[in-house]
């Protein structure tokens with residue numbers, strides 16, 4: 001009895017792994033169709049870029065300081081999935097979180113949103129994340145979900161705010177600030193960020 005239960009759960013995990021890979025591949029295809037570039041147009045091969053503001057390499061390599069905001073996406077998705085899909089096992093919740101993040105990456109990098117961003121912010125040379133950057137963001141989200149799962153609810157809340165504060169001190173930007181500035185842009189915050 002026990003061994004057959006083990007087989008069922010390992011079969012389920014294999015299915016989830018395949019589905020996660022499929023979602024990642026689908027994301028890459030959709031980004032490709034939207035003409036996103038694969039890698040930084042400057043052709044430098046650094047895996048990590050330690051720049052956040054006014055830098056053409058940001059969001060073009062696999063990882064940069066914004067990777068940490070995507071780790072926080074994973075933490076938030078862990079909380080949300082725990083509330084909304086509380087009846088599902090955590091591994092299915094993980095799959096839903098990854099699918100949501102992949103969908104977000106495709107939406108964020110659609111030509112429609114990029115054009116909107118260009119018009120609203122006068123950053124004419126903005127042309128979206130590179131495809132590898134989106135893959136890195138997706139991986140960061142997966143890591144964030146796993147960290148939150150390991151830490152549990154209360155300690156993951158501490159982790160969330162620790163990363164937020166570290167990002168504010170480090171690059172004068174963070175996930176919460178991103179959301180605030182998207183909904184309600186404050187001139188004072190913008191000026192403070194420009195000093196980075």
Ligand SMILES: [Zn+2]
Nearest residue numbers: 040042044057
């Ligand atoms: Zn570069």
